[in-house]
Amino acid sequence: MAARPGPALGLFLGLLVVVAAAAPPGPAEPRVYLSSWAVRVAVGPREAGGLARRHGLLCLGQVMEGEPYYHFKHRGTRQKALSRHWGWNMRLTKEPKVLWFEQQTVKRRTKRSVSVVPTDPWFHKQWYMNNDINPDLNILTAWSKGYTGLGVVLTVLDDGIEKDHPDLSANYDPLASYDFNSNDPDPQPRYAAGDENRHGTRCAGEAAAAANNRICGAGVAYNAKVGGVRMLDGPITDMVEAQSLSLRSQHIHIYSASWGPEDDGKTVDGPGVLATEAFYRGATKGRGGLGSVFIWASGNGGINYDNCNCDGYANSIYTLSVGSVLAGGQRPWYSEGCSAILTTTYSSRTTSEVQIVTTDLHHRCTDKHTGTSASAPLAAGMIALALEANPALTWRDLQHLVIRASKPAHLQAEDWAVNGVGRKVSHHYGYGLLDAGLLVEMAKAWTGTRPQQRCSVKALHAPRNIGSKLTVSTDISFCLGRTKHIHSLEHVQVQLSLSYSRRGDLVIALTSPMGTTSMLVTMR
Structure with missing residues (x-):
């Protein structure tokens, strides 16, 4: 049966127009007259x-050089008034040599700049970026230069x-998201009684929670x-890791990861065949050939004497490993040390007081996020600011810049040493506390690095007995060819194969020609 046309009423409904009554205009601001006149004379x-x-x-004098406009002023007349000065205006009107004049009024003008201090209710708790301590991460300086992460895409593995958290939803990018545990596009966490799946939401808020929306605090790269x-909420395989590390590598700029092998002081593990390939492909082909940026938490195994060099993710040359420090410059009990750490951000004020402010499950806020898991997303947000300042930076450029923008400051460690180029470096903090203001300033002016060169030198040509100690020296002059x-x-990168009866007692150190010693494996 053919559908019949509706009654004519439909026509009238379609033409119905509702006009809202305009709000009555507010009272006009009174005009303020000054004792100054702009006068054009012949x-x-x-x-x-x-x-x-x-x-x-x-x-x-003249208002504009070469033009017949002059500034006339009367010192005795009130400097400001709500009405024109009748007498002086009458005199200028009757003067034949005055072609035009206008008594000057105050014009209301506002600077078209955004306040760099967010209005979010918990920003006062964000001590690591609101100038509450000295030094903080210098985020306000980066914001004052106009960098807030605009145009940069970041994802949290x-x-x-x-994704519907009110402090994340405005910045949420579905193209930077996926659920490899359930194989669907929705990354919403699985809710459980203990809220154990809150970690990703917390890390995301640190880096990119929205600002000035009256919710929680502000992310480092809030635009x-x-x-x-x-x-991480299911069976973790080499394939799942590779899929995650390579997700839309032409769309996503930064991958932030705060996980790795067990931090138990015994495990030596790293990426498998597929994840290793994902790192390499990301660095060489991601972001149109500039390279994906992988930010990695160094690990929380300090209490177990763990060493992040035994974590093949943190010590990959393709990742930028981030350590932790307390506000007072002390090393946290959970912090690991290793030569792979390049930089450091804060993780808590003291072991018992306030920690990091961020978004939490069930649309809530928290100020109890801590560990190197909290440090890495802060660095990821700062890297986003640098990429906004200079989108052409390669993954290697960013490592150079992060090193140069990190300062030893008040960070306390017994192993600070000056390397061959005069920079202080520590296994606990890398090159020091990352400074966002300095990072974006250097990023703007960075001209780029030369293409990567590789040189391989064989140090041992035949197996040797370690005994209680073995020192191997090798000539690297071949790399100057x-x-x-x-x-x-x-x-x-040092590759070695050895057999040892008690690996916990094994120490491996690498010393450069200029005397800088890097501990590759410590007693565990």
């Missing part, structure tokens, strides 16, 4: 001065992200787009 500058004096006014990859010339040393 004579030159000298005659204009005489004309002004004849009428009891002072000529303060974790247990999901509460960046943020996504989440749910991959014409074809393999290393101008600036960025990474050293």
Whole structure:
């Protein structure tokens, strides 16, 4: 049966127009008159001065050079009034040499700048970025230069992200998100009684929670787009890791990860075949060839004497490993040390007081996020600010910049040493506390690094017995040759195979030609 046309009433409904009554205008601001006049005269500058004096006014010169407009002022008249000065206006009206004049009024103008201090209710708790301590991460300086992460896409590889959280939803990017545990596009975390799947939501808020929306605090890069990859809430395989690390590598700029092998002081583990390939492909082909940026938490195994060099994710040359420090400059009990750490951010004020403010499950806020899990997303947000300042930075450029923008400051460690290029470095903090203001300033001016060169040197040509101690020296002059010339040393990778009866007693150290010692394995 054919559908019949509706009654004519439909036509009338379609034409119905509702006009809302306009709100009555508010009272106009009163005009404020000054004791100054702009006057156009038909004579030159000298005659204009005489004309002004004849009428009891002072000529303060031309308004615009070469133009017959002059500034006349009366010192005795009230400086501000709500009405025109009748007498002086009448005199200027009757003066034949005055072609035009106007008594000046105050114009209301506002600076079109955004306040760098967010209005979010918990921003006063964000001690690590609101100038509450000295030094903080210098985020306000980066914001004052106009960098807030705009145009940068960041994703958090974790247990999901509460995408409808009111402090995340405005910045949420579905293209930077996926659920590899359930194989669907929705990264919403699985809710359980203990809220154990809150980790990803907390990390995301640190980096990119919205600002000035009256909710929680502000993310470091509060105008960046943020996504989440749910991959830790289920069986974790090499394939799941590789899928997560390579998700939309032309769309996502920064991958932030606060996980790794067990921090028990015994485990030596790292990426499998697929994840290793994902790191390499991300660095060489991600972001249009500039390289994906992988930010990694160094680990929380300090109490177990763990060493993050035994974590193949943190010590990969393709990741930027981040350590933790307390506000007073002390090393946290959970902090691991290793030569792979490049930089450090805060994780808590003391062991018992306030920690990091961020978003939490069930649309809530928290000020109890801590550990290196809290430090890495702060660094990821700061990297987003640098990428907004200079989108052409490669993954290697960013490592150079992070090193140069990190300061030893008040960070306390017994192993601070000056390396061959004069920079202080520590296994606990890398090159020090990351400074966002300095990072964006250097990023703007950075001209780029030369193409990566690789040089391989074989140190041992035959097996050797370690005994209680074995020292191996090798000549690296081959790397100064014409074809393999290393101008600036960025990474050293040592590959060795050994058998040892008690690996917990094993110590491996690497010493550079200029005397800098890097501990590759410590007693565990």
